[in-house]
Amino acid sequence: MKGGFLYVDDLLRHQDFRDTTIEQIQQIVDTNDKQRFTLETDNDTGRLKIRANQGHTMQIDELELKPIVNAEEFPVVVHGTYEKNVDKILTEGLKPMGRNHVHFAAGEPGQDGVISGMRTSCTVAIYLNLQRAVDGGLKFYQSANNVILCPGDQNGVISPVYFDKIKNRRSGKTHCVHTPGQGDPDETSAAGVECAAPHSPETSVVASATVTADDLAEEMDRQKKAKKKNKRK
Secondary structure, three states: OHHHOEEHHHHHOOHHHOOOOHHHHHHHHHHOOOOOEEEEEOOOOOOEEEEEOOOOOOOOOOOOOEEOOOHHHOOOOEEEEOHHHHHHHHHHOEOOOOOOOEEEEOOOOOOOOOOOOOOOOOOEEEEEOHHHHHHOOOOOEEOOOOEEEEOOOOOOOEOHHHEEEEEEOOOOOEEOOOOHHHOOHHHOOOOOOOOOOOOOHHHHHHHHHHHHHHHHHHHHHHHHHHHHHHHHO
16 A cells, blocks of 8 residues: 555454454554554545655655755754764665665654664764765655654665764763765775565555554554553562
8 A cells, every 4th residue: 555554454363363352442542652553544435544754675656755854953963873883884885784774763763752763771872974875866754753864875775974973872882983085985885785676556565564564563562561661560
């Protein structure tokens, strides 16, 4: 379906959701702290439909992504990762890792309005110089739940020359960001990375449904575990 949506009644016929009600789906959408889902009524059919707001692995037509044209609107743009990945990122840059985009939070996690874009468990924050990256030709988008997304350059890479700093969130340690050639991204971009072949609309629909179903199942499992944990207290 266009926009990455999936009809809820089709979803509930899936074996993983046979015991799930529309009310439970609505509760998951309403209570998810990262606003990962959009739930709305289809104007043409009157049927309820749902989608994941980002995280797709294939191109989804008409996904509500707003192009970012003014970098000054986002003074802090942060990507979350883990200490074990830092050396490789400094060498090869950031990559979507099977997704369409690299994800960034539009501010420090925990700030007012910053609810998504990086996992709270991430131990390292990579601060992006958005203006430098935009000037370098990279395209950025804002998702419906305020996540900053970037597909990378022609090789699917965001070069380290666009990093302002890399900081360990626990220790406060800051890694040196080496930018050879005074900011020539070609010097640090990973070479020989093949671009993914375009996917057919039929494949994109299947991918969209899979993403939405998997994300919902994950969120349901997370909420169940949280309830059990609270009962033990």
